[in-house]
Amino acid sequence: MRTPLLILVLLATCWLPLQAQTVQTDSSSRPDHLIYTVVQQQPEFSGGMSKLGQYISENLRYPKAAQAAGLSGRVFIRFLITKQGAIENVKVLKGVSPEIDAEAIRMVASMPNWLPGKVDGQAVDCFYNLPINFSVR
Template identity: 55%
Template sequence: MRTISLIFLLVGALWLPSRAQQSHLDSGSTQNRPIFTVVEQQPEFPGGMNKLMQYFRTNLRYPEAARKARIQGRVFITFIVSEDGAIQQVRALKSVDPDLDAEAVRLVQSMPNWIPARQQGRSVACRYNLPVNFAL
């Protein structure tokens, strides 16, 4: 009886961490390529958040139609930072205006490679959400 209890305890100890890790995978994951949503070390823009904000200030082009219509807001962009830091599958998660959405997507797609996320000591693909503010 004691042996059976020990076996259940060991199986449970091995099963729970694997289930917990699976719950942090993106729905776009495959068996060959997991895409994490929660990682031990988040992906990072080269130089950190200050450099990311500088990149936005330098490269953001406010769409003329949105400027004339005085449209402002925050577009949330979702994308994958791949195992090698490349930006993939960029799309608007929360829309404000089609012109602002398109500019936010363009801005993120043109970013340099990031420092990839790390999980258990290795680089992994990770979904990342980023707000892009448009203010006149």
């Protein structure tokens, strides 16, 4: 009679981790409007990461004053991707200078819609962090 109990324990041990997938909501979420920070399927720029890199290289304008001053670095941007894929609430998490930070915000805010993140197969609002490099060549 111990074998069925052992099988039941083994099944429960395998099943519980599958049910507790890592999905987290942001502290600014409200019960009527959840905003996720971790999702099961990440949001994606239409065309993938290579298209995102191409979009950035074609649309990012290095501020002349910052370039003349030799300022460079990585700006970390956080933005909301809505369940419709729209970009909202673009903010700097870590900046380089006011001019460079403003350009990173402008470029991200002007992006076309993304493919939204998903939880349990449903599109959800979620935050996305994006590093943007500025380097003087």
